[in-house]
Amino acid sequence: MIDVLVIGGGNAALCAALMAREAGASVLLLExxxxxxxxxxxxxxxxxxxxxxxxxDVLLDAYPEEEFWQDLLKVTGGNTDEKLARLTIRASSTCRPWMRRHGVRFQPSLAGTxxxxxxxxxxxxxxxALVNAYYRSAENLGVRIRYDAPVDRLELRDGRFVAAFVGGERIEARACVLAAGGFESNREWLREAWGRxxxxxWPADNFLIRGTRFNQGTLLKFMMGQGADIIGDPSQSHCVAIDARAPLYDGGICTRVDAVSxxxxxxxxxLRFYDEGEDFWPKRYAIWGRLVALQPGQVGYCIIDSQAVGRFMPPVFPGVRADSxxxxxxxxxxxxxxFMKTLTDYNAxxxxxxxxHTVLDDCHTEGLTPVKSHWARPIDTPPFLGYALKPGITFTYLGLKTNEQAAVHFGGVPSDNLFVAGEMMAGNVLGKGYTAGVGMSIGTAFGRIAGTEAARAALKGEVHAAAA
Structure with missing residues (x-):
């Protein structure tokens, strides 16, 4: 029998598989x-x-725990579990040597970031490159990997994992890590979450999916039906305003338009509808998808002039250009x-x-609603550029409630052999909002914890089975 079954194929799943294997467990990963x-x-x-x-090395100055925590507290509006958030923050300070051992390489931040x-x-x-490095390392360590292997249900007994099903195939394991992502690619579930x-x-009908088309939320819905404890608002997600010309799936980062501020x-x-200069872009970029989703037709338009060109990461799609x-x-x-009244009032x-643009400067508006708090300059220098933007969902925040051991809970009781990591539990830390890179911090921290705990549970069970 397999010691640890990992369900999922992203960062959190790979971290779990690697940690479980390093702990001496046999591991099968289903992607x-x-x-x-x-x-x-x-x-x-x-x-x-x-x-x-x-x-x-590639990180400048210092970014202490309290500042990280305050940044997270601000973007979530306090909708976060402080204990699990601080666990994530502290884990982020020690994970990079381990990542390097598994082939991940780092570089200084790029121009525009x-x-x-x-x-x-x-x-x-x-x-x-990161996931490829982890897959190579996993294969070298003897982790078995199967692709085209969607798990649609589990066999559970009194809050314990027994087996998983890929279609009609039943796969037993002594312990399991769920890291199969959210439900962002499930249009019907998005419709249900957002309503009319x-x-x-139906706002969800106009959403694009920045990430993978394979995150249908199948296991999350199954676990909800089995009485697993749930956390998070189904309408909350990592939702970014992206170019309206982006593909329906897998557009990724290159579809972002970073000129809003x-x-x-x-x-x-x-009409304007929010403060474009509220805070630095990496802390506020992820609010704009939801803001645009609340607008008529779920579309917004970013308007800049030639003064802004060269000050943000160039987007893949060129803006609509005009001389007036x-x-x-x-x-x-x-x-x-x-439009002209909005721009005339703003300029005045x-x-x-x-x-x-590198600091919270003193360029602001007066007598205007909504205000622009920083980086407010008249848009008056041609050529002018406009970008139509739509909501781009990266991942959803509804997930499984967990603890410091990454255990799945049933009626407040943690399972002793079923664990969760990544987007399936990110809502414990991210009740709403986002700040750049924190999703990977959560996935890495809880992936490593889940893998370690699953191996411990599996090997402990193996010893008991042998003794019996």
Whole structure:
């Protein structure tokens, strides 16, 4: 019999498989995707948010525990389990040597991501290189890997794992780690979570999926039906405003448009709807998907002028270009009068001091609702650019409640051989909001814990079985 069964194929699953194998357990990993699409959403990542008290190779200065915690507290609005959040934060300070041993390499932050050079360690080659390194290491260590192996149900007995089913095939194991992601690719479940808005629209019908098409939430729904303890709001997710021309699935980071804080955002009625300069982009970029989802037609338009060009990571798709603002409104098919009033009022409200996009500068608006708190400069220097944006779901936050041992709970009681990691439990730490790289911090921390605990449970059970 297998000691540890890992269900999933992304960062958290791989960390669990590697840790369990290093602890001496036999491990089988089941990845729902075919080999060429392996890695879940982790293949689209590029960095890990790391606590550190002094400069470390690619990380500048210091990013102490309390600052990390305060950043997380701010973006979640306090909707987080402090004990599990701090566990994640502390684990982020010690995981990189282990990651290197398994082939992950790091590099300094790229141009256009300098805000993250103190807080986030970037993977050389991005997330695809990271998951490839982990798969190579797992294979070298003797982890068995099966692709095209979606698990649709489990056999449970009194809160304990017994077996998993891939179609009609039953696979037994002494312990199991669930790391199969959220339900972001399940359109019906997204519809159910978001419902209809006051305009009678199904917002979810206009969502794009930044990540993998294989995260249908099948096991999450199964576990909910089996009475597992659940945490999180099904409508909350890592949701980013991405280019409306992005593909339905697997667009990843390159579909983002990072110019929002340098200009204004308007809806299809030509009206602004939120403070574009509230905080640094890495801390606020993930609120914009939800904000756009609440707008008519689930679409927003980022408007900048030539002053902003070169100050943000160039997007894959070129912006709509015009030599005047009225021409831009027509090109974007926005109501020209409303658009021009919005831009005229905004330009007049700007109080420009010392513009500096690397700090929370003193360029702001006065007498304007919503305010723009920082980086407010008149949009008056042609050419002008506009980007139509739609909500892009990366992963959902509804998940399984867990503890410091990464155990799945039933009626408040932790299972002694069923564990959870990654997006299936991220809602314990992320009740809402997001800050760059923290998803990988959660997946790495709880993947390693889940793998260690699963191996301990399996090997303990093996000893008892032998004694019997």
């Amino acid at each position: 729902a995707a075919p080999r060429e699409w392996r890695g879940g959403n982790s293949q689209h990542t590029r960095n890990l948010r790391c606590m550190h008290d002094a400069p470390q 300098l805000h993250l050079s103190r807080t986030n360690a970037f993977f050389m080659g991005g997330g695809k 808005n006051e305009r009678g629209e 340098l200009g204004v955002m308007v809806n299809r009625e030509g 603002l009225p021409e831009l409104a027509r090109a974007l098919q926005l109501p020209e009068d409303a 409200a700007c109080r420009v001091g010392s513009f500096d």
